[in-house]
Amino acid sequence: MKTIQVLGSGCARCESTYRLIDELAREQGVEVELKKVEDIAEIMAMGVISTPGVAIDGEVVHTGSVPDRKLVADWLA
8 A cells, every 4th residue: 555645735736636646546446545744844854845745655756736637547556
């Protein structure tokens, strides 16, 4: 099971990213542990300056925008 963290302050783009990942994981039947990380110090410690960010199993894979559906689907494959 993958652990996916959505990194951001809770802005609309961060919430959209969280919902998109949750929705696609359910559609694909992929079990993930999905977490929100809203602590700015923790986000910055991961090297993310522009949110939303996404980390999979502790590795940052995306920053600065809401990822598109294909990219999220690729992460879940």
